[in-house]
Amino acid sequence: MEWIYILPVLITGGASLLCILPFLKFEEDISVAASILALASSIYVATLPDHVNAFMHVDGLSKIFLIMISAIYVGVVIFSIDYIAHIENKLFQMNFYFFLLNLFVLTMLFTVIVDNIGLMWVGVEATTLASALLIATENEEAAIEATWRYIIIVSAGLVVSLIATIFIYAGTGTLSLSKLLAAHPTSQIVAVGAILAVVGYGTKAGIFPMHTWLPDAHGRAPAPVSAIFSAVLLPVALFSIVRIIGAAPILGVQDFAFWLGFLSVAIASLMTFSQRQYKRLFAYSSIENMGIALIGISVGGYGFVGAIVIIVAHAFAKSATFLLSGNVLAAYKTPFISEVKGAYKKIPLTAYLFSIGALAVTGAPPFGSFLGELLILAQVLKSFGIVWTVVLSTFIVIAFLGVNYRVARMVFSEGSSGSESDGDADHVKSPVAVAAINLALALLTTFALPVIYKML
């Protein structure tokens, strides 16, 4: 029955292959079916006992990530069908888009169940391979430039994490995650390796100072690609950091991770005020959220639980927000915040959900992100004292104001473009339901806290 644990990976792999076959023209149906089956099998895996062997390491954390990735996958596939079809001058045909999307999900699912930290690196690097061209789907100059930046910055960062893997192997003689988690090596070379891993995987997670690819890629990718990037790609990179810090819980490494997370929150929150485009605004919000999650991972205890709650709530809320940003773009034909006014009149459903989504991703109660932030701040207070807790809270509030003020202006301000719907947004109306469901799930994350705690 061991194969059951890799069923989600097999399903997405099969879907990927079917999409690339030239004589099959059902790539959309295949992808929808695969995403639903992957979600169902992930939920089923979550009901099974933890499983560890020479190749797989499926524990509570893996199960949470399996469900999260699969759930986002369903929404993104459904949204993509309409959205990608309406892109003119696409870089490739629909079947190749779905081939890459399924492959991308496969690499993420693989990364979170594998027992070998070397193969975990291979999985994370493979996500770059599978996802790079997705950013350039719209085949525009800036999108191609953003793709290039993504490839070169992330790949260079991942070389650092590969060296980290070699260092850890040199210090322990094993790459087995389960053996590392049992041994908790603390030698200096492992510590150096763990620090390099935080920097390397942090690059992929959008952690300061290697975060610069993220606003470009998120800003220029099609809405469903931005959604899956922000919702699950960044957390999968953080997952690798969780594994490395879990295996080598060395104080210096945890402190290093804390300060990188702290700087990410600080920089991202300040940058929200200088953004002129709404997708880039949400990209900086993702950096801020990943920074908070990294802080939670580094401080451990309830902070770690808070980090996972934030990751899950952020995944649902941010994917909804990015999907809705596709609707805004379709309706207004502009990526600029200042040119979107009175959205509540033009695209009311999208506009209201958009503003709710902005609240959800910035940690407003009662969403899971609020609860996660509270847990992390409580642990930071315990570990670093009142001063740093207040400073961190200030940056979180700055990000909250920076994002919500802009979104409120887009949605509720009166302006020339605040006329009734001109029908341009019609073709992307149906996926509003996907965004609404994801926002509801972000809300439900709050109530799932006991389940998440039990699984961890």
Place this chain on the structure above:
Amino acid sequence: MHSLDSIYLLLGFVEIALVIFIQWQLYTINIIRTFSIGSFLMAAFFLVAGLVSKEVYILTLAFLTAVARGWFIPRFLVKTLKRETWREREVKPVLGVASSIIGSLLFAILGYLIYSLALQPYMSTNLAAVPIALMLQGAFLIISRSNTIAQLIGYLVMENAMYMFGYIFPELPFIVEAGIVLDVLGIVMISGIIIRLREDSLQNGDSEFNELRG
């Protein structure tokens, strides 16, 4: 010192010098050829090391390095260049020749300093300064050049540095090594597609890259 270690240090010196040469080269074809030479030298070292130690693993590494990095990747990159290869050059380099050489040299020295000040106490070998220096030089190549192929070569120099680390430390399981090689090949091929698309879009003239700052 073990004679192989001496050869390793000599190779490291040559590799560092080759990266400095790449750093100020404007002609793309020369950059690719220099990288190819560096990769073949590395493969030759692994071949000697494999024959001396009779380790199949190191011989496999030599073969993979020669085929993938010495032959396939440079050949693929040359094919990626659309115009006459001898003509392809970076028109407006970010740094001039002198500052490129000095910058790359400084990063090599910085690599040695990082090693001797921060890492040497924790390592049982003196060889690790070389790959650290190469890593930093590769990173500098990426950030100091706007030519996509030069940037990609910078990434590959970092990957080569990682392979040189691989010699110092115990061998990784083969499945991991194979995964790494496949990943690197994949990255190069995807980059090739993007390089072509980027050339096309740049030739069209209009630029809207202001948004890609900050």
